[in-house]
Amino acid sequence: MAMLMRAALLTGALGLLAVPAQAGAQPDATVARRLDDAMPQLMTLYRDLHAHPELSFQETATSAKLATEARKLGFTVTEKVGQTGVVAVLENGPGPVLMIRADMDGLPVVEQTGLPFASKVRATTRDGIESGVMHACGHDTHMTAWIATAQTLVALKDRWSGTLVMILQPAEEIGLGASAMLDDGLFTRFPKPASVIAFHDAANLAAGTIGYSPGYALANVDSVGITVRGVGGHGAYPQTTRDPIVLASRIVTTLQTLVSRENDPADPAVVTVGSFVAGAKHNIIPDEAKLLITVRSYSDATRRKLLDGIARIAKGEAIAAGIPDDRMPIVEAEPHYTPATYNVPEFSERMATLFRQKIGADRVIRTPAVMGGEDFGQYYRADKSIQSFIFWVGGVPAEKMKAGASGGALPSLHSPFWAPEAQTVIRTASEALTLAALDILKKS
CATH class of the missing domain: 3.40.630.10 (Zn peptidases)
Known part of the structure; x- marks a missing residue:
């Protein structure tokens, strides 16, 4: 800090x-x-x-x-x-x-x-x-x-x-x-x-x-994890899959708009993706990708807006990517946070x-x-x-x-x-x- x-x-x-x-x-x-x-x-x-x-x-x-x-x-x-x-x-x-x-x-x-x-x-x-x-x-x-x-x-x-x-x-x-x-x-x-x-x-x-x-x-300090679920398969045949790496990349990019376009510039906030883990081999599209995010704010209202926005963006990008309803991203904020x-x-x-x-x-x-x-x-x-x-x-x-x-x-x-x-x-x-x-x- x-x-x-x-x-x-x-x-x-x-x-x-x-x-x-x-x-x-x-x-x-x-x-x-x-x-x-x-x-x-x-x-x-x-x-x-x-x-x-x-x-x-x-x-x-x-x-x-x-x-x-x-x-x-x-x-x-x-x-x-x-x-x-x-x-x-x-x-x-x-x-x-x-x-x-x-x-x-x-x-x-x-x-x-x-x-x-x-x-x-x-x-x-x-x-x-x-x-x-x-x-x-x-x-x-x-x-x-x-x-x-x-x-x-x-x-x-x-x-x-x-x-x-x-x-x-x-x-x-x-x-x-x-x-x-x-x-x-x-x-x-x-x-x-x-x-x-x-x-x-x-x-x-x-x-x-x-x-x-x-x-x-x-600041308020929240830790959020997103499990991005897709449909895996061979990297040579991406049309048979729903690629969670591409979806997770979209989520990472769109998350940046929470601070730059949805939050009042006079009200400081931070959304940082500190970890992006997916896959094990160059020619396999995996079933999942995992994101770990730190979220910083001052007021309770801004904190709530950021956490709700993360969940909304994750779901919205998944819908746009054609992910089935039963494979929507799982967004979990740790229950114990630092106020x-x-x-x-x-x-x-x-x-x-x-x-x-x-x-x-x-x-x-x-x-x-x-x-x-x-x-x-x-x-x-x-x-x-x-x-x-x-x-x-x-x-x-x-x-x-x-x-x-x-x-x-x-x-x-x-x-x-x-x-x-x-x-x-x-x-x-x-x-x-x-x-x-x-x-x-x-x-x-």
Whole structure:
């Protein structure tokens, strides 16, 4: 998802290659000092998490390790929420309930960063594929900043009042972790939050830069499969067949009109055919072809229009090709999809203003929404009275940012080469999360 933001942000980010204290900022000296003192310990934790990633819904060692740390800080901790999730609750007098979320899972990627603590872990995915495992999306920085924020807020309990609910979420990479925790009673078994915040590292922003997007920030993500059925036969006698490859090709071509001719150009949407599989031999027309499609949108109405349009086009092209009624294409959208992530605009601007005041105006920029997916949006969707906000923290070292601005390639999130400037990401994110919590839970 980071690659989609790159072109729009490189120019603005050039002025943010370094992250010293900015003129005009009014930093919280106590927060800054505590985080600076904790960084050596935090970096040890980060390297450990980075070297020992776990796949979605397999985060047992990770969750146990961090749950232990939360208990040491005085939180009431519940494990195995939504399979491998953790909920840590700290009540500190009357006031609102704030939830801070970090995701835990790694990806089936063989690490190629060359770091001395690079992952050598191998594991088997839910689909039965054995692979190397890597924190190629930076969730190790998320978890480390989560611990840093918890430590700092516990140390500063005299400055806030309310209930802090800190959760470690599994399975973000497959879009199922947030819903699993909600289905397991996250909002009923535990204090229900009035506000929910999180961050994600960014592979297209200079290290230490904060990016935010009011309103829709990330997209609905749907996965659709089409089984295109025909009548197979000898490639020398196509007149005796109904060729599913030709039909599937027509479907692929016509699908492009959903965005280019049926959707409002001002309403972003994506329909991408990522897989087209058919046939086994050069002179045989097969019975079937299979298409796998990713569909991206923001609003529910646009999502419904795209999904209905895919089914309509598949059937219409099949009719035009003379396919019998009992051989119409089978269109199946996966029932579990990642809903769009929505940042409540007023709340987002309030947090951005706070960051500008405390961290520096030059380090906080408004960024365009992207077509990547993030299941953090499930928490707001479960109850739209919640004030929801997720922001980006840049992780690209200054020299690499300069190379990217000159046309050089920057590794994206999910790349085997992605190695954020972890200390800067963790330091910036934990400061921002702590400042946000102190503001949300400030004593009246």
